[in-house]
Amino acid sequence: MGSEFIIGRNPVLEAIRSGHPINKIWIGEGSQKGQVNQVIDLAKANGIQYQFVPKKKIESLIDSQNHQGIVASVAAYEYAQLEDLFKKAEEKGEDPFFLILDEIEDPHNLGSIIRTADASGAHGVIIPKRRAVGLTATVAKASTGAIEYVPVVRVTNLARTMDELKKRGLWFAGTDAKGDTDFRQASFDLPIGLVIGSEGKGMSRLVKEKCDFLLSIPMQGKVTSLNASVAASLLMYEVLRKRNTIGLK
Numbered sequence: 001m002g003s004e005f006i007i008g009r010n011p012v013l014e015a016i017r018s019g020h021p022i023n024k025i026w027i028g029e030g031s032q033k034g035q036v037n038q039v040i041d042l043a044k045a046n047g048i049q050y051q052f053v054p055k056k057k058i059e060s061l062i063d064s065q066n067h068q069g070i071v072a073s074v075a076a077y078e079y080a081q082l083e084d085l086f087k088k089a090e091e092k093g094e095d096p097f098f099l100i101l102d103e104i105e106d107p108h109n110l111g112s113i114i115r116t117a118d119a120s121g122a123h124g125v126i127i128p129k130r131r132a133v134g135l136t137a138t139v140a141k142a143s144t145g146a147i148e149y150v151p152v153v154r155v156t157n158l159a160r161t162m163d164e165l166k167k168r169g170l171w172f173a174g175t176d177a178k179g180d181t182d183f184r185q186a187s188f189d190l191p192i193g194l195v196i197g198s199e200g201k202g203m204s205r206l207v208k209e210k211c212d213f214l215l216s217i218p219m220q221g222k223v224t225s226l227n228a229s230v231a232a233s234l235l236m237y238e239v240l241r242k243r244n245t246i247g248l249k
């Protein structure tokens with residue numbers, strides 16, 4: 001199994017808390033305060049090896065200065081199976097709510113989408129194997145640890161997977177600034193797959209054709225689209241808003 005570095009206090013804390021296998025943690029000298037102490041306590045409690053090193057050592061490991069004095073080498077992130085997503089929905093007694101990402105390439109966008117997926121109660125994310133970013137250290141950091149809790153499935157062919165999911169009762173909501181239905185009018189009281197297009201091209205033709213309806217977020221200014229992760233966040237929270245009574249957590 002390969003390994004990855006995860007960088008920063010929150011991602012390392014979440015990795016330990018979730019039980020993700022950790023090889024070693026390096027802590028920058030002089031960083032022993034607040035959340036770093038929490039990391040040390042948890043590492044001790046879980047028998048994880050850690051070492052204090054000059055900050056330069058950390059920078060040489062990860063080739064970055066944005067590490068908050070902490071970096072861990074962990075087992076590479078594993079992908080889930082479609083079945084895991086259905087299981088998560090079933091455990092929560094909810095209609096499936098999956099995200100389908102059609103060739104998202106920017107790791108910050110993927111991390112941010114995973115973070116909001118966790119917060120808004122989505123049951124998992126589906127990405128294609130080709131022409132898309134996978135679960136990397138940068139994605140883990142941008143997700144601030146949510147990568148540990150949101151199952152991500154990688155499939156060979158998104159359009160084919162959508163066909164398979166349709167047979168299992170899912171309806172697909174495509175998203176496009178030129179879509180014909182204002183997202184505030186959509187109802188989400190059915191098993192739903194929310195499809196987000198790539199940063200450059202939006203949804204591919206084949207994936208778009210598989211969608212049952214096309215939602216748009218109003219654009220009142222001069223630019224023609226939102227950032228993919230911003231659009232995904234608004235749409236995920238609309239699903240939560242429609243499905244959950246206010247006051248219920």
Ligand SMILES: C[S@@+](CC[C@H](N)C(=O)[O-])C[C@H]1O[C@@H](n2cnc3c(N)ncnc32)[C@H](O)[C@@H]1O
Pocket residue numbers: 175176177178179195196197198199200201202203215216217218219224225226227228229231232
């Ligand atoms: C940066 S946009 C893609 C722009 C691309 N040039 C296009 O024409 O579709 C990335 C993705 O974010 C979502 N998105 C962005 N703005 C949106 C909007 N106003 N309404 C619905 N979805 C939007 C869509 O999923 C879109 O494919």
